[in-house]
Amino acid sequence: MSHATTTGLRDSVPGTIPDSGGKTAGLSSRRLPRWAPLGFAAVAVLLGVGISSIAGWHSRIQWGLLSALFFLAISYVATTVVENKRQAKDRLATSVVWVCFLVAVVPLASLLWTTVSRGAERLDGYFLTHSMAGVLGPEASGGVYHALIGTLEQVGIATVISAPLGLLTAVYLVEYGKGALAKAVTFFVDVMTGIPSIVAGLFILSIMLILEIEPSGLMGALALTILMLPVVVRSTEEMLKLVPNELREASLALGIPKWRTILKVVLPTAIGGITTGVMLAIARIAGETAPIMLLVFGSQLINTNPFDGAQSSLPFYIYEQYKVGEVASYDRAWAAALVLIAFVMILNLVARGIARWKAPR
Structure with a gap:
């Protein structure tokens, strides 16, 4: 059997996909576990809070922004090392979406929580x-x-x-x-x-x-x-x-x-x-x-x-x-x-x- 025929049979095997470098990656390719984003987030929060405390920053907004930057960087680097650059770019885009979602939701949740906690103390039948x-x-x-x-x-x-x-x-x-x-x-x-x-x-x-x-x-x-x-x-x-x-x-x-x-x-x-x-x-x-x-x-x-x-x-x-x-x-x-x-x-x-x-x- 010729080399070209062997290559064609190998490429036609289900479960094998070419990666960004032209190589073939099978189902046995290395993958990050599903809990990896949570681990990245935990590490990023620890780094953000730790560095902010050492620098003397007392604003929680600064802590959050620094943790978000660490989360994006860790996600990209870890995915590049374990998987490949293509998957790293995909995970980076997903991480950016999640960070933007949290940036939008956290102030709303904080406002709602403050209003409920402060308002519930006085709200009763007499007040209404x-x-x-x-x-x-x-x-x-x-x-x-x-x-x-x-x-x-x-x-x-x-x-x-x-x-x-x-x-x-x-x-x-x-x-x-x-x-x-x-x-x-x-x-x-x-x-x-x-x-x-x-x-x-x-x-x-x-x-x-x-x-x-x-x-x-x-x-x-x-x-x-x-x-x-x-x-x-x-x-x-x-x-x-x-x-x-x-x-x-x-x-x-x-x-x-x-x-x-x-x-x-x-x-x-x-x-x-x-x-x-x-x-x-x-x-x-x-x-x-x-x-x-x-x-x-x-x-x-x-x-x-x-x-x-x-x-x-x-x-x-x-x-x-x-x-x-x-x-x-x-x-x-x-x-x-x-x-x-x-x-x-x-x-x-x-x-x-x-x-x-x-x-x-």
């Missing part, structure tokens, strides 16, 4: 069912009931206005808009997406001064509507673009009108993404303080009528209690922040449940 009427700053009593009512009403009004307007605008841009009007609408939606909340508040405030309208929860809701509308439009537009054109064409081929195709085919297909976009918009406006300060003024009393008189809200309540500067007010601020986070999380869970319920089978 009482207002700050007649309560002084240093006193440990008082609650968030009036601010919770204000947030629910103001965000609810803004959602009732923004959701249908944003949905219809997105449908026009995706299904009908082709000319200069659609381009103009898209441009202004992009501009409004980055508008500061204080600008929206000043716009509504100017209208209030011209028409001599008194502060109320409705005025704050109108400012929140301006902030919420572009987020709803943009997210809904992207979800509608993801619906395959084949579904539209199949419906139209059966003689179904376009408006009914949009209503019965396009929107149900994208309902999950649309609902998520609306929830993101609600989360965007639920924490706004500047428009409430300008247009609602805040109140220590319970006001269930958003169309008459000053109201409070959760973000304004947090700002107000932090400004007092007392230990009791700080506790109330942390508890209100926890209530606000729980409010947004509950809305997201409800939205996901509705989206799964209404999604096409």
Whole structure:
């Protein structure tokens, strides 16, 4: 048998692959164990903390960054020595992804943990069912009931206005808009997406001064509507673009009108993404303080009528209690922040449940 034939048979054996140097590596090639990344991470943390302590660095951020650099270097070098450069590059890319993931998650987890640990100390039934009427700053009593009512009403009004307007605008841009009007609408939606909340508040405030309208929860809701509308439009537009054109064409081929195709085919297909976009918009406006300060003024009393008189809200309540500067007010601020986070999380869970319920089978 010739040398070429022998080489061909050897290369055709299952389980043998050529490495980056042209050599053949079989199933018996050296491989790092699955627990190797955890070992690399442990060694990197020990080196990072040890060197930081010797250097006198007391910042945990410095410790983390140095440990991340050691982790990337150890992963690349060890994989190169044990396996090959090709696998080392692959593991380096994977390690970079994990490091970036941790860099993004650690601050969020730290914020959530701090809010839960500080807010849970004050959060109870009394706090949720009482207002700050007649309560002084240093006193440990008082609650968030009036601010919770204000947030629910103001965000609810803004959602009732923004959701249908944003949905219809997105449908026009995706299904009908082709000319200069659609381009103009898209441009202004992009501009409004980055508008500061204080600008929206000043716009509504100017209208209030011209028409001599008194502060109320409705005025704050109108400012929140301006902030919420572009987020709803943009997210809904992207979800509608993801619906395959084949579904539209199949419906139209059966003689179904376009408006009914949009209503019965396009929107149900994208309902999950649309609902998520609306929830993101609600989360965007639920924490706004500047428009409430300008247009609602805040109140220590319970006001269930958003169309008459000053109201409070959760973000304004947090700002107000932090400004007092007392230990009791700080506790109330942390508890209100926890209530606000729980409010947004509950809305997201409800939205996901509705989206799964209404999604096409």
